[in-house]
Amino acid sequence: MTMKNLKNIFRIAIMVLLASSCSTNNNSKVQPEQSKRDTVIIQAMKFQPDTIMINEGDTIVWINKGIVAHDISKYPDKTWHSDTIEPQQTFEKVFDDSTSYFCSIHPTMKGLIMINK
Numbered sequence: 001m002t003m004k005n006l007k008n009i010f011r012i013a014i015m016v017l018l019a020s021s022c023s024t025n026n027n028s029k030v031q032p033e034q035s036k037r038d039t040v041i042i043q044a045m046k047f048q049p050d051t052i053m054i055n056e057g058d059t060i061v062w063i064n065k066g067i068v069a070h071d072i073s074k075y076p077d078k079t080w081h082s083d084t085i086e087p088q089q090t091f092e093k094v095f096d097d098s099t100s101y102f103c104s105i106h107p108t109m110k111g112l113i114m115i116n117k
């Protein structure tokens, strides 16, 4: 094998590497839309908004902007729930299904999460 042939083989190998890294970049562009983060403010003993429409897999972030502690619990059975959320603290959770929730400390506080399917 001559030196010239060896150089050509290296050149081809580099071209193949470049081409495959380009196609990797193209693939990342067609990946599904990234999941979003949606915010619910807890203030004045209410969830604001109290009904929120999100896409499957989105994250909801609750921010306690009130002056007392709250929690986020599945309504009515508390099959999932946050820890106590003190003022200025947050809680976040990913949702794949529609659900209603409430604050088990103040059970009149209710909210609804609807999945856009």
Ligand SMILES: [Cu+2]
Binding pocket: 069, 070, 071, 103, 104, 105, 106, 109
């Ligand atoms: Cu509360």
